[in-house]
Amino acid sequence: MLPLAACGGSDSGDVSDDGASSDIDRELVVGITEDLTGANPLQRPSSLIFGVLSNVFDSHVGQDPETQEMVPQIFTSWEPNADATEWTIQIRDDVTFHNGEELTADDVKFTLDFILSPEMGGHEINIFWNTVQEIEVVGDYELVLRTATSTPGLIETSELAILPKDYIEEVGWDGFDEAPIGSGPYKWVEWRAGEHLVLEANEDYWGGAPEIKDLRFRVITDEAAMGASYQAGEVHVAQNIPLELYRSLENDPELGVGTSSSARHYILLDTTRPPFDDVRVRQALNHAIDWDTIIEELLAGLVERTPAILGSAERGFNPDLEPYEYDPERARELLGEAGYPDGVDVEYWARKGVFQIEQVAPAILPYLEEAGFRATLSVKERGDVEDLAEERTLAQMVSTNWGINQQLIGMEIYQTRFTCNEETMSNTWGGWYCNPRYDELAAEAIAQWIDDPEAVDAKTREMEAILQEDAGVGFAYMIPRLYGLVKSLDWILTPTQNLNFARARWLS
C-alpha cells in the first residue's frame, strides 16, 4: 500500500491544489446531514433523502425547481372522471431503466401494487395512495386507476418513484437493494452506509445527459464537521452549516452560502385549558414577543416572520396579513380583560432540534414576563415531546416546528392540524386548536382541487386570516436551513431543498 500515492486522488477532495478551480469534469460532492436508510425510494424516511434518490429514480410527476409547480415526468397526462374515482393515465414512451429495459405501464402497476402491500403499512406513501382499489393496464403506456372514494388530490400530492418490475422480479428485493436501478439522470455506483453514495451520469437519460458526470453525497451529521468540510473544500454543497460560519462566509469570493426553509417555528398552545382557552390570552401572547429584535439579534436576520402559520413560499400564503405587532401594553390589557390582571403562570417547553432554540427560547422569557406571562422553561428531547403530545399531556406552551411539504401546499397544515374532524383529532399534533369553519373550507377546497387550484389557494388565504385573528398558536418564523454552496456551481437551491443535480453544471 502506498498511501502517499493514494491521497492525490480526487476522492479525498484536496483543497490545496484544487480549490475552486473550474475543472468542468470535476466530481460534485454534496454533504448531507442524514444517511440513506436503503436504496428503495418508496421506503424513504425523509423528503431530503427522497431528493437524493430522485437523481436515480424518476417519479410519476416532478417539481419544477424554479416555480415549484408540479410538472409531468413519467406520467404525461392524468384525467379523472367526474367524481374523481377513476383516473386515466398516459405515460412517456421514451424512458428506459439503467439496464436498458423500457419503462412501461406494467412497471407503474408493479410499483403501486408494492406500496399498497401490507408490508408498506404505516409508510407515508401508502397513506397517500391507499384509496386505490384497482389498477388496470390498458396498453404499454396507458393505465386506469379506480379508487374506493373520491380522491381529487391522488396524483399531485406525492411523488411516486417508478421501480423496474422485471429487474426486481429477476434479482429479488435483496438484489435490488445491492444494485438498484431506476430511470433517473444518475446511475447508482456505490453506497457505503454512514459514508457516502456515489453516482455517475446516465448518458441515455430521456431528459438529456447531466453535465456533471460524477456525483457523490457524503454523510456528515455533525454541523461543525459539515462546516469544516466545506471550508476545507471537501464538499461543494454543504447542507446545514453553523450559523457563525454562514455569517463569516457571506462575503467570501468562492465559498457561497444559501438558505432554504425547511420548517416553521411556532408555539403550540394548549387551547383546551386555561389560560390559552381564551382567545384574548392567545392574542396577548402574540403581541408580547418582539420577534423582529430576536430575529435580528439571535438569528442574523436570516429568517422570515410568519404573520400566520405559512411562509411566503408556500401556496396559500396571505400577503395581506401583517404580523402581530410587538405591543406589551396591549398584551397586558388583553390579559387583564381575560381575567388575569396580575399576570399568569405558564409552563413553557422548547423542543430540542428546533433551529437555535437553545438561544431563542430563553430570550423570549423576559418579553413574556413583561407582558404578564410568568413562564418556566424546560428544554425537552424530541422523543419525549412527541410521546407526551400523543398522550395529550404537554405543557401549556411548546416551541416546536412543522415541516413544509414537498409541493408547498399550504392547505395541508390546516387540513391535518386545525380541522375538527375525527382524523385530525387522532393525529399526534392535531386538535390543540381547531375550528369547524376549516372543515367546511377544506371540504370545498378538495372538491375544487383539480379544476381550480387557484380557488384552493384563496380558501387557504381565508384560513390564514382566521387563524391569525383567533391566534390559534404563537406565530414565529420560517426556520432556515443554512447551506454552503460553492460559487462555481450553477444549481438552484429550491425552498424544498430538492437535491436533484440533473441540470446542475460547473461554471467555467
Add this chain to the structure above:
Amino acid sequence: MGEILGIVGRRVVATVATLFGLIIVLFHLLFLLGSPINLMMGEDGGTQEQADAIRERLGLDQPIWQQFLTYMGNLLTGDLGESWRYERPVLDMITERLPATLTLGLLALLLGVLIALPLGLLAAVKPGSWLDNLSRVGAVTANSLPNFWLAIMLIIVFAVQLGWVPATGRGTWQHLVLPVIVLATGVVPMLMRITRAAMLEVLNKDYVRTARSKGLPERTVLRRHALRNAMIPVTTVIALRVGDLVAGTVIVEAVFAYPGVGRVLAEAMAFRDYPVVLATVTLTAASVLLVTLITDIIYTVLDPRVRIS
C-alpha cells in the same frame, strides 16, 4: 497451561453470564425510555391508523415479555434482529462499520500506549526531572481538553488552514490522523500517570533493592525486575481504557464524519431504534469483556500469584 485454561474457562462462563444479564436489563430499560412510533412517523406526526400499522409491523403490539422471549430466542440463533428505521439486519449494519471503528480505536490505543508508557517510565526513573514535569503538565492539559473541542481545533488548523490532512470522512490513512490523535489524547494522561505511579512504587519495593544488592546493573534491574511488576496495574488500566475509547468514538466519529459503530449507536439512540441500540451496546460490552478476558490471560502470564487463587 492447564491452569490457565481453567481460569479462562471460568472467565468465559462469567463473561457470558454478564452479557446475558446486561441484555435483560438493557431490553427493559430501553422500553421504559419511550416508544419509537412517533419518531418513525416523522416530525409532523401521524394518525392513529399509521401508528397502529407501524406498531403491528414491528411487533410492538405484543406484551413486553413476549417481545423479550422472541428477542432472546432469535438471539440464541445468532439473529440480532432488524433495525426498525433501516429495516436491515442489525448484524450487517454493525459488521460493515466495525472495521472502521476497530481501526480507529486500536490505532488510538496503540498510539496512546506508545506515548504514555515510555514517558511514564522515564518520568518514574527520574522523578522531578524536566521530562517528568513537562509530561505531567502536558497530561493535565490534555486531560482538561474536551474531545469535541480538541477535534474542532485540530480540523481548523490542520485541515482548513494548513490543508495537510482531510477534515472529515474515511478512505485514506490521512483521514485517520486527526481522529486517532484526538482519541489517543484521551488515553495518554491517565495511562501515563498510572505507569509513572506503578513504576515509582515498584522502584521502592524491597525486591528491587534485592536485585540491586545482587550487583545487577541498573538497566537490568529496571527491565527485568521493575518493568514487569509495574506492567501489572498498567495492563488493567489499558483494559479499562478500552471501554472509554468506545465511548470516545461516539463523539469523535460524529465530529470527523467517520462512519463507525459509534455513529450507528448515536443515531439509533436519537431515533429510538432499539434493536440497533441493544445490539450495539451488547456487542460493545462483549468486546470490552473480551479485552478484560485477554487482560486476565496476560495477567496470569505476568503475575504468577494469580494462577494459584
Add this chain to the structure above:
Amino acid sequence: MVAEPVSITGREKNRGGPEPVLSVRDLVTRFDTRYGRLTAVRGVSFDLYPGETLGVVGESGSGKSVTMMSVLGLLPPNGRVVGGQVRLGDRDLLSMRTNARRSLQGKEIATIFQDPMSSLNPVLSIGAQIVESLRFHQQGLGRKAARQRAAELLRIVGVPNPEQRLDEYPHQYSGGMRQRAMIAMALANDPRILIADEPTTALDVTTQAQILGLLKDAKARTGAAAIIVTHDLGVVAETADRVMVMYAGRVVEVGDVEQVFRHPRHPYTHALLASSPRVDERMDKLAQIQGRPPDPLETPPGCPFQPRCHQAGSREICRTELPPLQQIEPAHWSACHFAAERFADLATRPAAEVQAAGGRAVAQDEVLRIEGLKVHFPIVRGVLRRPVGTIRAVDGIDLVLHRAETLGIVGESGCGKTTTGRAIVRLVDPTEGRVVFKGEDVTGYDRDRLRSVRRSLQIVFQDPYSSLDPRMKVGALVGEALRIHGAPRPSHRDRVRRVLDLVGLRAEDADRYPHEFSGGQRQRIAVARSIILDPDVLVLDEPVSALDVSVQAQTINLLMDLQRELNMAFVFVAHDLAVVRHISHRVAVMYLGKVVEAGDNNAVYENPLHPYTQALLSAVPVADVDAGERPRIVLSGEVPSAANPPSGCRFRTRCFKAQSICAEQEPPLVYTPTSEHTVACHFPGPHPIPMR
C-alpha cells in the same frame, strides 16, 4: 568463645592483627524529607574482620539499617552519603562509580533482607532469581550449569525437592523457605561478607532458630565475615562475636559480646538489657527507659541519650559535650562521659506491687470460661463460592480465666491464638463450643444482647495505628465507646481525662490526632479506648510486638499497673514467649488449633512437659552470655495445613518422640501424675537433655 582477632574500632590503628575486610570511617548519611533534612547516620566508624560476626543492635531510628544501606549503596533516592569512607579491602567504595561498585555486590558482599516476601520478586521464579545472580557474576557459566548450581544451593540451605522448587514462585514458598532461598541467593557467589538486616524478625521462633543455625553453617562453610543487624539482643548474644550498639545515628558502645553483655559500659546498653523480658527466668521487674529517642531533625548539644539517661542526672557535661567513643578496656569502647562508673540499677516500681502481679495471689472467682471452642472457616472457590474445605483455626479448646488474672496464649503463626482471642470477644463466631462470661452462656447471643456483654469484653490489636481512625481526635476515639454504649454525657470528658491519665497520657492529648503520637503512645491510646468502659476482660492481641524494646517495657509495665488498679482479667495473645512469661499468671501453649500444654506460668516455663513447648523454649535466643550453651531442639519441617491436620496428635509429624500411637490417638489435655499443670502428650516428660 572469644573471637580470635582482637576487635578494634574507633580511630586507632590495628595492632598487627589481620587486616579488616570492611572498614567504615566517619560515615555520615542524610535524608531529604518533607520535614527537612535529617541526618540519620552521624559519623559511624567500625571494622569487620575476616570470619567474625558483628552484631549491630539498636531501636528503630537508631541508624543501624541506614548504616548498612549506606555501605551497600542501596539508600532510597532521597538518601545520600555525605561524608566518610567505606573500604572493602583496598578499594574505597564511596569513590567508585555506581555500576563498578555494584558489580562487587552479590559477589564480594551479599545481603539478606528482613522480609523475604517483599524482598523477592513476585513475578520471577526462585530459580530465575538465583540463576540471575550466578550468571551475572560468573561469566561463562551456562544456563544448565547455573540451574544445577542453583538447585545445589537450595539443597544446601535445606529446601526440600530443590529441582522442582526452583520453578516455583515466592508466594508458593512459606516464610521460612523464602528466607532460605534468600540465603541461597546470598551464598551464590561465595561472598567474603554477608550482611543480614533483621534476617529473622518476620519469622516464627522455631523458624528463626532454623535460620540462625543455617546462617552459622553458611558462615562456617564460606568463611565469610558477617554483620547481623537486629533489634533482638538475644539474637546478638547467640550469634555475634562482637556487638555494636547504636543510638540516634551514632555508635554508643562496641565490644566483645561477653564483655558488653556482662558489663555494659553505656547507660543505654545497660537499660536495654534490663528492659528486655527473658524467657529463661522470671524477672520481677522490667526496667524501663523513660521518654523517646531524640528527633533526628534536631541536634541539641551534648550526649544524645542524656534526656533519657538514668545515670546522667543533672551532670552539666552530659548536656553540653558530645561524648567521644573511647576505649574502656581491651576490645571495649563506649561513648559515655562516665563509662568508668558502675551504673546504678534502673528505677523500677516498688517490689510489693510486683509481687502482686507475679505471685499467685489471684482471686479465684472465674470471669470467663471457654468450653470445647471450635472456629472453622470454609475455604471457598469459584464464582459460586463453593466450599471445598475447612480451615480448623481453633479445634476444640477449653480455657478458664479468673478475675484480675492474665492468661497468656502463645504459639507460632497459624496456631489459632489470635482466632481464639477474637472468638472470645465474638469478632468471629464460634463454630462449636461455649463461651461463658460471668456464668452466662453468651454463645448464642444475637447482636443486641451481645452489645451489653461486649462492653465488658474488650480487645486491643497489634497495630495501634490502623485500628485508630486517623480523622478522629484522641478524645473522641477514647470516648467513642461511651457514646455507643450510652453512658450519661456530661461525665464523658472527665472519664476520658481519667483514662488518659491512667495510661500515662496528658489531658490535653485529647485534642490531638493519632498521627501526632509515636507507636508506643498510640498503643496507650488504644488501651485507653478499650478500658474506658471498665471491662472485666481485656483481650490483648500482640499488643507490644510492633514496639521497640524500651517502649515495649513501658507498655508492659503500664498493662500490669492497670490490671492491679482496675482488677481486670487479661487474655494476652503473643508469639513472644519472653513477654508472655513476664506478664502472665497462667499460660496456654497452642499448636495447630489445639492447646498442647497449659497451666501455671512458672510451672510451664520451668518444667515444660510437651515436646513442642520444649522446642519453642529452646529456640528462643536469650540475651545472656552467661546462660551457657543450651541444647537447642530444632524442629524439622513446617507446620502442617490447618485445613488438613495430621491424625492423632497434631504435633507428631515434627515430634522427636513420635511413635505409632501418636498417629492413632489424640492425646487429651490432662495432668500427669507428677505435673502441676496439664499437657496433651502420650509421652510427657522432661527433655532428656536438661533445659537449663
